[in-house]
Amino acid sequence: MKKIILSLISITFSLMLQSQGIIGAWEGSSTSKNGELLKTVVIFSNGYQVATTYDATTGKFINSNGGKWKLEGNMMTEEIEFHTDNPDLVGAQVSFKVRITNDEIEIIDRNSKLKRLDNGSPGKLQGAWLMSGRIRDGKTQLRDTSKPRKTMKILSGTRFQWIAYNTETKQFMGTGGGTYTTKNGKYTENIEFFSKDDSKTGRSLKFDYELIDGTWHHSGLSSKGSPIHEIWSIRE
Incomplete structure (x- = not known):
């Protein structure tokens, strides 16, 4: 019996290590039918992932998919x-x-x-987050994150991507992503693709950020130049 228990513990520990080892950002490349070089970036956080392909030169968005993941042995589901x-x-x-x-x-x-880009570090905001509220005119407006309409942001140690979608209607509303840094209370996004507007590619957006009671407060000017103060909660 002890041998069986030890064996089960060993297998469980091995699966945990393997799952933890995949956390972070990964990159692949391919060529389109027209000869353009395409880049695919995959970000794995704890339990959630996103994979996106875009033109490596222009940043033109090609496609994206993602959701929950689990790894059992060599089988990814x-x-x-x-x-x-x-x-x-x-x-x-x-x-x-x-x-x-x-x-x-x-x-x-x-x-x-x-190929690995990072292993989840050094990003202070590594993980999967759901937009859970906004502050407007000093008033906090919270959002129910259990509803099918979601805005999720997944961050590795160096990469970020936000995705707006609805699991009930299967509608995809938009996405954008690239690299990011967190320094001295400033969160900076360097945009490499933006599904709604290719002209946003190459821009850097700097925000104030603060972690308050486990929530991420994110404030500054949006890509449209509008003031925002968003609240994000870690996705369980």
Whole structure:
């Protein structure tokens, strides 16, 4: 009996280490039919992930999908919450074999590889967050994050991406992402793609940020130049 228990503990610990090892940002590349170089960035946080492809030169958005994930042995299973190419997949589970090393993920069935960009550090805001409120004219307006309409932001150690979508209607409203830094109370986004407006590519937006009782307060000027004060809660 002791041997069985120890074996189960060993397997569980091994799976935990493997899952933790995938946390962070990963990058792959491919070529479009017209010869453009495409970049794919995948961000894994604790339990949630997003994969996005865009033109490596112009930043033109190509596609994005993501949702929940779990890893059991070499089998990755994703529960899709949004999918720009095939919305009918929203709510479905997709499984595929992977081979993971410290610096590479190989998706065996698809014969594709991703190289590690970071392991979740040094980002102070690493994780999956849901927009849970705003402050307007000094008044706090909270949002129910359990509803199907969500705005999620996933951050690794160096990469960020926000996604607006609805799991009930399977509608995808928009996304943007790139690299970010957190220094001296300032959170800076360097935009590499923006699904609604390619002209935003290359811009840097600087915000004040503060962690208050586990929530992330994010204030400054939006990409449209409008003042914002958003409240984000870590996604469980």
